[in-house]
Amino acid sequence: MSCYRxxxxxxxxxxxxxxxxxxEAIVVPxxxxxxxxxxxxxxxKTRGGEIIEREAMSKAPVRIGExxxxxxxxxxxxxVIHAPTMERPAGETDAEKVYKATRAAVxxxxxxxxxxxAFPGMGTGVGGLEPSVAARMMVRAISDxxxxxxxxxxxxxVAFDKRLEEAFLKALEEASx
Numbered sequence: 001m002s003c004y005r006x007x008x009x010x011x012x013x014x015x016x017x018x019x020x021x022x023x024e025a026i027v028v029p030x031x032x033x034x035x036x037x038x039x040x041x042x043x044x045k046t047r048g049g050e051i052i053e054r055e056a057m058s059k060a061p062v063r064i065g066e067x068x069x070x071x072x073x074x075x076x077x078x079x080v081i082h083a084p085t086m087e088r089p090a091g092e093t094d095a096e097k098v099y100k101a102t103r104a105a106v107x108x109x110x111x112x113x114x115x116x117x118a119f120p121g122m123g124t125g126v127g128g129l130e131p132s133v134a135a136r137m138m139v140r141a142i143s144d145x146x147x148x149x150x151x152x153x154x155x156x157x158v159a160f161d162k163r164l165e166e167a168f169l170k171a172l173e174e175a176s177x
Contacts, residue, residue, distance in 0.1 A: 004172040006139070009146045010154045013168045018158040019047040021118035022076040025069070027105045029098075029122045030082040031089045034060040034068070038090065039126040044080060048073030056082050065100035067108040079112065081105045085123040093127035095137045102141035110151030118156040121164045131167035139171040 001014045018026055018040060028041050034056035036045040045053045055070035059082075062068055067083040083101035085093040102122050109117050122138055123129035138157070146152050157172075159165035 002169060004176050006143050006172070006176055007147055008153060009142060011139070011142075011172055012154065012156045013159065013165060013172065014156065015159050015162070015165050017043070017160070018118050018120040019043050019075060021156055021158060023116045023118045023156060024077060024114040025079040025081050025109055025112075025117045026072065026075060026077045027081045027083055027117055027119045027122070029085040029101065029120065029125075029127065030056070030062070031091060032061045032063060032084045032087045033057070033089065034062060034082055034084075035089045040120045041082075044075065048075040048080065052080055056080075064097050065104055067101070067104040069108060069112060077118070079114065081108055081117070083122070085127050090126055093123035093129050095129070095133050098123040098127075098129060098134050099137040099141045102138045103145045106142050106145035106152050107149060110145065110149035113151055115152060116154040116156070117152055118158055120158055120160065121167075124164060131164045132170065135164070135167035135171035136174070139168075139175045143175060
């Protein structure tokens with residue numbers, strides 16, 4: 001586990017399963033329909049329960065650049081924040097969409113008074129985005145949103161593999177210079 005501070009935010013990078021994090025909110029990369037079929041969203045539904053997807057879909061559609069919160073079911077979090085990185089289920093994403101989704105998630109967390117969130121690699125699984133690109137966009141979006149609002153103080157970047165973990169570390173190293 002590695003720690004960095006950028007502005008008011010403490011970033012923690014670790015390898016693991018984001019669904020196992022004990023935080024106030026877990027962020028889920030989503031599609032605009034909020035169907036939780038695969039990737040991190042599917043894992044959140046499997047571990048946390050179908051109630052999460054039912055709640056999410058009642059708030060759909062959600063545009064890229066917006067986010068919605070639901071309860072977290074059986075997860076060890078209070079909320080799941082759903083932030084679309086793609087329009088359709090199993091679609092592709094890009095750097096701009098990941099930036100917008102990540103920023104929207106932090107802005108929503110700020111408005112809910114959440115101080116600690118956990119993020120997986122946004123758009124790096126089903127969305128097919130290169131981890132290094134996603135990591136840079138995520139760190140920039142989190143830093144930008146945190147600078148403009150009070151709330152989020154600690155962000156866990158949870159990597160499912162070594163490649164994503166290294167991408168998070170490199171992005172934070174570059175951003176903290």
